[in-house]
Amino acid sequence: MSLNAVVDIRLFSDTASRPHLILADDGNQYVVKFAQNADLPSIVAEYVCGMLAAKFNLRVLDPIVIMLDADFIRNSVLLRDREIQAGPHLGTKMINTVFNLNGNTSKKIYPKKIINRDQVPNMISFDIFVNNKDRNPGNSILVPVNDDKFEYVLLDHGECFGGSNWDGDIAKKMKYELSEIHWDTRLITGVGEFIIPMQEMTQISSRDVQQIIDSMPRAWVWDDKSTQSLILALSNRDMKNMLLCIENNKSMFPRWI
Ligand SMILES: Nc1ncnc2c1ncn2[C@@H]1O[C@H](COP(=O)(O)OP(=O)(O)OP(=O)(O)O)[C@@H](O)[C@H]1O
Ligand SMILES: [Mg+2]
Known part of the structure; x- marks a missing residue:
């Protein structure tokens, strides 16, 4: 559409x-x-x-x-x-009221008022899955859902796939990294919280990714080798490496047991 x-x-x-x-x-x-x-x-x-x-x-x-x-x-x-x-x-x-995560307003919002705080492990898993190099505090916002509740919303994925110059070698080059986290992570106590979202993500098939590519304007495909390599990269993401990436970054989680 x-x-x-x-x-x-x-x-x-x-x-x-x-x-x-x-x-x-x-x-x-x-x-x-x-x-x-x-x-x-x-x-x-x-x-x-x-x-x-x-x-x-x-x-x-x-x-x-x-x-x-x-x-x-x-x-x-x-x-x-x-x-x-x-x-x-x-x-x-366009959303009229948004709060970037480094703004004064978002810092004053009590975490229990964020209705999808339990989804933070999924959002972190996603960033590892797509090798997002830039989850700066403006690339995730808080949006009011009513007078008293808010939700995290993701945006700006222009630096995923290892950065904005990915190419036909992406299937060989995509890494398992975690850049920054600005969401409330106090519900996270260990790797257990990441298993279900990571399982779901790594089960994505090349057909699923192909469907997304097919829904995109053809004018954006600058060379077919790159999109084919991307399909291979995303359908081969590995659960073990994703979990290892979390283990290697456990110092980012204050409640890690
Ligand atoms: N649809 C939208 N509705 C409301 N605000 C938006 C919307 N899209 C973007 N913004 C706001 O504009 C800011 C910049 O958008 P975005 O991050 O997509 O652009 P960018 O040029 O890639 O930024 P940067 O490279 O600095 O991360 C966001 O931090 C967000 O606050
Ligand atoms: Mg941005």
């Missing part, structure tokens, strides 16, 4: 990818990152990991394909200056 861009509202944030806030033809606003040239590995990583996270029942900003046509770009000075091309780009639906 894809949507068409209608209005280029503004530059959304001055972060690495310089996303724009764009109104689409479903009446909603989207934070859109641009898919071109050197940014394609990062866009594919973001799309594939967003779809995978949803498949593993994690709360994530769902990737949505937003089509920009030539007229839309002609009408935007900023996009023209960046030489953004017409075609499919990558959006996530």
Whole structure:
């Protein structure tokens, strides 16, 4: 499924990818990152990991394909200056109230008010599974679900698969690493909490990954060797190495027994 861009509202944030806030033809606003040239590995990583996270029942900003046509770009000075091309780009639906994990507000939220705190082992497992190099405190947010409760939501998977320059060697190169953790980990006492999510993730088949790749715009595939290598890499992730990665990083967990 894809949507068409209608209005280029503004530059959304001055972060690495310089996303724009764009109104689409479903009446909603989207934070859109641009898919071109050197940014394609990062866009594919973001799309594939967003779809995978949803498949593993994690709360994530769902990737949505937003089509920009030539007229839309002609009408935007900023996009023209960046030489953004017409075609499919990558959006996530704009959420009005979000708290980045390093902000003052999120630090004041009592952990028991976070409804998916029990999913932290799953989120950590996911980062190891996709070899995420960048779970900085802005790449996971807290979103209010009502006046008193919040939930962790994942976003920005552009540095997964070992970094934004992954290529046809990814099946040989993907590592088992843990970069940073900014979620509340006080419910974690040992490797036991990681076994079920890791089992679920490592059971993913090459057909499952192929389906995700097939649902992606063909224009994002810069070479078939890379996507084939990615399918191999993800369907061969190894449970033993994932658990070992947790053991090697146990100092990150204050309640480890
Ligand atoms: N759909 C959205 N709704 C609300 N806020 C969003 C949305 N997407 C991104 N943000 C906010 O914008 C910030 C930057 O987004 P994102 O991390 O995807 O961009 P980036 O350019 O890759 O950033 P960086 O490289 O610094 O990690 C996020 O930390 C988050 O606070
Ligand atoms: Mg980010």
